[in-house]
Amino acid sequence: MAQAEVIISNPTADTLFVNGKVVTVNSRDEIAEALSIRGRRILRVGKRPYVDQTLGPDTKVVDLKGRTLVPGFIENHIHMTNSPQRLWVDCSYAACPSISDIAEKIAARTRLAKPGDWILGRGFQSARLKDGRNPNRFDLDPISPNNPVGIANREGMGWTFNTPGLRRIGVEDDTPDPPGGPMERDLRGRPLGPMWDNTREVFIKPNLPKYSLDDLLEGYRWIAGELNRCGITTAFEAAIRNLPETAAWQRLRAEKPLSLRVVMGPYPVYGEKWEANSTAGKIFDTGLATSFGDSWLKLGAVQIGIDGGVIGQTAALQEPYSNDPIGTWRGSFRLSQETANEFMIKVQSNDWQAGLICHGDHGIMRGLEAIAHARKRVDNRDLRHRLEHAYLWNVETMDRMAELGVIWNTQPPLLEIVGREGVYGQWGDRARFAFPGSSRSSQPS
Ligand SMILES: [Zn+2]
Numbered sequence: 409m410a411q412a413e414v415i416i417s418n419p420t421a422d423t424l425f426v427n428g429k430v431v432t433v434n435s436r437d438e439i440a441e442a443l444s445i446r447g448r449r450i451l452r453v454g455k456r457p458y459v460d461q462t463l464g465p466d467t468k469v470v471d472l473k474g475r476t477l478v479p480g481f482i483e484n485h486i487h488m489t490n491s492p493q494r495l496w497v498d499c500s501y502a503a504c505p506s507i508s509d510i511a512e513k514i515a516a517r518t519r520l521a522k523p524g525d526w527i528l529g530r531g532f533q534s535a536r537l538k539d540g541r542n543p544n545r546f547d548l549d550p551i552s553p554n555n556p557v558g559i560a561n562r563e564g565m566g567w568t569f570n571t572p573g574l575r576r577i578g579v580e581d582d583t584p585d586p587p588g589g590p591m592e593r594d595l596r597g598r599p600l601g602p603m604w605d606n607t608r609e610v611f612i613k614p615n616l617p618k619y620s621l622d623d624l625l626e627g628y629r630w631i632a633g634e635l636n637r638c639g640i641t642t643a644f645e646a647a648i649r650n651l652p653e654t655a656a657w658q659r660l661r662a663e664k665p666l667s668l669r670v671v672m673g674p675y676p677v678y679g680e681k682w683e684a685n686s687t688a689g690k691i692f693d694t695g696l697a698t699s700f701g702d703s704w705l706k707l708g709a710v711q712i713g714i715d716g717g718v719i720g721q722t723a724a725l726q727e728p729y730s731n732d733p734i735g736t737w738r739g740s741f742r743l744s745q746e747t748a749n750e751f752m753i754k755v756q757s758n759d760w761q762a763g764l765i766c767h768g769d770h771g772i773m774r775g776l777e778a779i780a781h782a783r784k785r786v787d788n789r790d791l792r793h794r795l796e797h798a799y800l801w802n803v804e805t806m807d808r809m810a811e812l813g814v815i816w817n818t819q820p821p822l823l824e825i826v827g828r829e830g831v832y833g834q835w836g837d838r839a840r841f842a843f844p845g846s847s848r849s850s851q852p853s
Pocket residue numbers: 485487646796797
């Protein structure tokens with residue numbers, strides 16, 4: 409008994425880190441000089457003599473030689489469910505600067521496939537392509553007449569298809585745009601291939617081949633390793649849409665040790681065809697809510713898309729796009745204000761935190777209004793909701809966000825992808841409030 413007490417009160421460390429700058433991020437933001445760990449827990453952090461007390465005969469001592477030791481980083485919004493896409497044809501600007509380069513790469517993959525098999529690609533970005541337009545069915549049909557082709561754009565909000573691909577996802581020449589899902593069309597009104605936003609929920613996701621549990625397990629292991637290499641130890645998965653996507657994380661959770669703490673954001677699409685009050689509500693009937701789980705795998709904010717994206721210029725703006733030749737295009741919404749309000753009431757009444765995915769200033773305002781609407785009607789614990797992506801701000805939206813205590817989870821890599829010219833080209837002078845990384849102190853008065 410006495411011996412057991414000694415072991416508990418003074419356990420020996422597996423590893424000691426000494427002579428470093430240990431960033432604690434404690435309430436006093438202290439920098440310590442040493443730290444010891446046992447298993448997956450920190451034993452001690454502080455001055456050398458205090459930490460040295462955990463030194464045992466088998467302890468490994470790492471001399472940091474003045475270097476800095478930091479806690480694991482948190483990736484606050486990432487789509488790890490897309491990790492199987494790493495095996496798709498790379499159609500990014502770096503690999504394919506023109507549409508003919510994309511066609512060539514797709515043709516090479518097609519030659520290896522059986523007729524009828526899907527050929528899938530990722531990463532095209534029309535503004536950067538030499539051609540300055542989206543690849544469409546007429547670019548892709550000649551090189552892949554017998555295989556459906558689908559390519560996701562760099563932002564993931566838009567896709568393009570060849571003709572067999574369009575037919576396979578249920579799009580004919582006379583198929584109308586679904587609500588919040590614009591399609592590029594020729595002069596006779598026939599879909600050309602490129603399509604955005606809700607077309608994913610209505611046509612694309614239900615009809616593309618589903619990832620198997622094994623595809624996801626392999627993809628998740630890969631992405632967890634990549635994130636760990638960057639020092640990331642916790643990640644928020646921003647859209648869990650189906651059972652295998654959850655089951656694969658649970659499987660990895662059981663296969664100890666998981667090298668990444670995962671917070672899952674369920675995305676309860678409003679019905680298969682975007683109809684309110686169908687499948688979406690079921691998540692609110694489970695009794696589960698944000699924070700359910702443990703420190704390794706738990707539920708985070710429930711997600712829903714409010715407006716379109718940046719690359720396809722469908723983000724909803726309060727004033728028209730600066731580069732629209734007609735001067736009337738303001739982007740498009742994926743949800744009406746009423747549906748967003750109704751969703752937020754369900755969220756707030758069932759103890760969920762929400763992550764509202766919005767892009768343009770009008771999209772951001774719609775999300776904030778829905779939060780305000782639900783707050784007034786449902787008196788709940790102080791849930792701090794999130795805006796995901798959220799790129800184009802103005803003074804009014806920033807004030808409203810502060811007033812509602814909303815958390816901002818942006819995606820800074822998009823600025824690098826679109827480029828400053830891309831952002832100013834679309835939004836003109838408004839772009840000075842895009843991607844605000846610091847305070848509003850630099851705003852012109
Ligand atoms: Zn996202």
